[in-house]
Amino acid sequence: MATFWDIIHLLTGTPLIFVAIMGLVWGILGGALPGISASITMALVLPFTYTMDPAMAIALLACVYIGAEYGGSIPAILIRTPGTNSCAATVIDGYELNRQGRAGEALGISLMSGVVGSLFGLAMLVLLTEPLSWLALAFTPPSYFGLGILGLSVIASMTGGSLVRGLAAAVIGLMIATVGTDPISGVTRFTFDVPDLLNGVEPVLVMVGLFALTELMSQSGSTDLTQLKESVRIRLPSLSMMNKLKRSQTIGCVLGLFEGLTPGGGGSIAAFMSYNEARRWSKTPEKFGKGSEEGVAAPETANNTVASTALIPLLSFGIPSSNSTAVLLGGLLMHGLLPGPRLFEQNPQVIDSLYVGSFVAIIAQIGVGILLLPAAVWLVNRPRPYRAGFIFALILSGIYTLNNSGFDLGIALALGVVGYFMRLCKFPFLPMILGVVLGHMVESSYRRSLVLSDGDMMVFLQDPICVGLLLAAAGFVIYSLTREVLDARKAKLKEAHG
Amino acid sequence: MNRDGWSGLVLLALAGGYYWATGAIPNSTLEDEVGAIGLPRALAIALAVLGLILAVRGFLAARATAAAGNTGTAIEDEERDARIPRALGFLAFGAAYVLLLPYVGYFISVALLIASVALYEGAPKRWTVPVAALGGALLYWAVFVKLLGVNQPVGTLFQGLF
Numbered sequence: 001m002a003t004f005w006d007i008i009h010l011l012t013g014t015p016l017i018f019v020a021i022m023g024l025v026w027g028i029l030g031g032a033l034p035g036i037s038a039s040i041t042m043a044l045v046l047p048f049t050y051t052m053d054p055a056m057a058i059a060l061l062a063c064v065y066i067g068a069e070y071g072g073s074i075p076a077i078l079i080r081t082p083g084t085n086s087c088a089a090t091v092i093d094g095y096e097l098n099r100q101g102r103a104g105e106a107l108g109i110s111l112m113s114g115v116v117g118s119l120f121g122l123a124m125l126v127l128l129t130e131p132l133s134w135l136a137l138a139f140t141p142p143s144y145f146g147l148g149i150l151g152l153s154v155i156a157s158m159t160g161g162s163l164v165r166g167l168a169a170a171v172i173g174l175m176i177a178t179v180g181t182d183p184i185s186g187v188t189r190f191t192f193d194v195p196d197l198l199n200g201v202e203p204v205l206v207m208v209g210l211f212a213l214t215e216l217m218s219q220s221g222s223t224d225l226t227q228l229k230e231s232v233r234i235r236l237p238s239l240s241m242m243n244k245l246k247r248s249q250t251i252g253c254v255l256g257l258f259e260g261l262t263p264g265g266g267g268s269i270a271a272f273m274s275y276n277e278a279r280r281w282s283k284t285p286e287k288f289g290k291g292s293e294e295g296v297a298a299p300e301t302a303n304n305t306v307a308s309t310a311l312i313p314l315l316s317f318g319i320p321s322s323n324s325t326a327v328l329l330g331g332l333l334m335h336g337l338l339p340g341p342r343l344f345e346q347n348p349q350v351i352d353s354l355y356v357g358s359f360v361a362i363i364a365q366i367g368v369g370i371l372l373l374p375a376a377v378w379l380v381n382r383p384r385p386y387r388a389g390f391i392f393a394l395i396l397s398g399i400y401t402l403n404n405s406g407f408d409l410g411i412a413l414a415l416g417v418v419g420y421f422m423r424l425c426k427f428p429f430l431p432m433i434l435g436v437v438l439g440h441m442v443e444s445s446y447r448r449s450l451v452l453s454d455g456d457m458m459v460f461l462q463d464p465i466c467v468g469l470l471l472a473a474a475g476f477v478i479y480s481l482t483r484e485v486l487d488a489r490k491a492k493l494k495e496a497h498g
Numbered sequence: 499m500n501r502d503g504w505s506g507l508v509l510l511a512l513a514g515g516y517y518w519a520t521g522a523i524p525n526s527t528l529e530d531e532v533g534a535i536g537l538p539r540a541l542a543i544a545l546a547v548l549g550l551i552l553a554v555r556g557f558l559a560a561r562a563t564a565a566a567g568n569t570g571t572a573i574e575d576e577e578r579d580a581r582i583p584r585a586l587g588f589l590a591f592g593a594a595y596v597l598l599l600p601y602v603g604y605f606i607s608v609a610l611l612i613a614s615v616a617l618y619e620g621a622p623k624r625w626t627v628p629v630a631a632l633g634g635a636l637l638y639w640a641v642f643v644k645l646l647g648v649n650q651p652v653g654t655l656f657q658g659l660f
Contacts, residue, residue: 006581009544030530048646051646086524098637110561163529164551165505165550165552166553167548168505168545168548168549168552169545171541171544171545171548172512172545174537174541175516175538175541175542175545176540178537178538182523182526182534184530185526185529185530186526186532187523187524187525187526187534188523188524189520189523189534189538190516190523190538194533202658213589213592216588217586217588217589218582218585220581220585220588220618220619221581221584221585221620222589257542258626259646261527279606296541383621384615384619384620385615385616385618385619385620386612386616386621386630387617388588388614388615388616389611389612389614389615389616389619389630389631389634392591392592392611392615393608393611393613393615393634393635393638396592396595396596396611396639397608397638397642397648397650400642400648400650401642401646401648404648404649404650406596406599406600409592409595409596409599410593410596413589413592413593413596416589416592417586417589420585420589422584424578425501425502425504425505425581427505443537446532447531447532447536450530450532451530451531455531460585
């Protein structure tokens, strides 16, 4: 844990404050653009972080995530179009308040609830992640194998209704991870004598290709939605209003914590669950759906809480539970930072920067949110054809910065095509991303374990941490499969009964 | 054949091609129990199995639909399919950018990309298109080349000029 002086040094001796605010600004603007999710906003900035100091890069990505969660609520409230998926629940009462001429109030509630949720989430992140890092010293190659398998088990809950498609996507991701130099023997695999492939396919290319390019392709030819009102101004809630929102914000915090910790949970589920629970516990449930302040506060608190708590399984075990945390994982890997326990052991400055940077971003969000609203409205109101051209140019320029390589551009474009067809055929992206980012760890730790044990498979059962992680993975897969089967049965019954 | 059927066949073809490519992985004196070829071969087999399941599922579903007398595809599917050429056309501008970049350099490539994408996406053919394209190129050139110091290509056509 960082001391007081470490924090002072981070704030004064590094560009952390600048980085945090830039990340926040980028996140709010990106999140405000309909169709550009938090993960896409993060993926767009990922190539820029390549040349940055790793600690600053990771802090930047975390702050983009925080900003995007708030940014997404702007079009949700103003044009009934959530900027990010997790703001879908905010649309219900946020847009109703807008129709009643209370858009500024709704934006203010969203902003302050986001700050409350983010602060709670950050506190949980700091309190829960640190103790988990104590396991670091006990980790052996078999433990890392177990960790990788636990990470891959998240796929079971990310299959979007079809386990076969989800598994196929994961296998394709693992196949991409095998391209390059073999981690144990050093021979080349699937490089086809192309020198650019010797180091494999960088996860960032897969993420930008799948998330950003696929989204642009899918939006091609679509028409502009309603324009935002230029004159809208944020009105921060009064103390009495904040007092009134206490219950719904508490619900948002609790469910945001729970969903952030659950692999496959995510901000959308947390937001909808919080909305429902807030309505159930509200003194005025009849106002929900007709412009309830609590109906904005609960989902916004929840999805902002998740933006921090989803980092707990990522930082402590290397398990990304959502697209956004998968992008953050890509950022860690890009800087040679092994996600999981070793991160705390070997790179505490990365963790400290992430915590302090997030705190700065959350506090700055109040001022930046108010100041940036006109810019966000202006950006959303730009004609879509120009926006598409600028975003496409930004993506391609960003990819080139990675290795100054035209080959990388070709790979990203090809992955854009793959992603587009995967989307058409309803293949989920996250399993593929997980395969790419975890493939190397799973294979190398598995083979290293066998080398150390002279090929004895019992090595995995002799390591208690590995056994625990494998059991957790098995339990998680069984739970997810059971839920999928039960859901399918329920849907069939519903269909049969009309 | 429905979506599952086609995806299953594509996965089978991918698995076959990948398995065939594993034959080119060389042996090493540092070879371990599993070897460099172990995981790729296992993955190819796994993908083939998954592809087969999808293909069979798709085939059975298509047969059931045909038996029920419903041979038409949903309107949603037709609309979706009609958008494929448009989406691929969008990406073709990216491919053209990659091809042009080494010859005409970063500034012109970006300007051309912004202008062509904007027109393709329906921007009215007015003076605003070249102005936005040149403005965007200038902005990105300032950010990437001047601010971030990225060595973006000058372009072989203009090498002598800069």
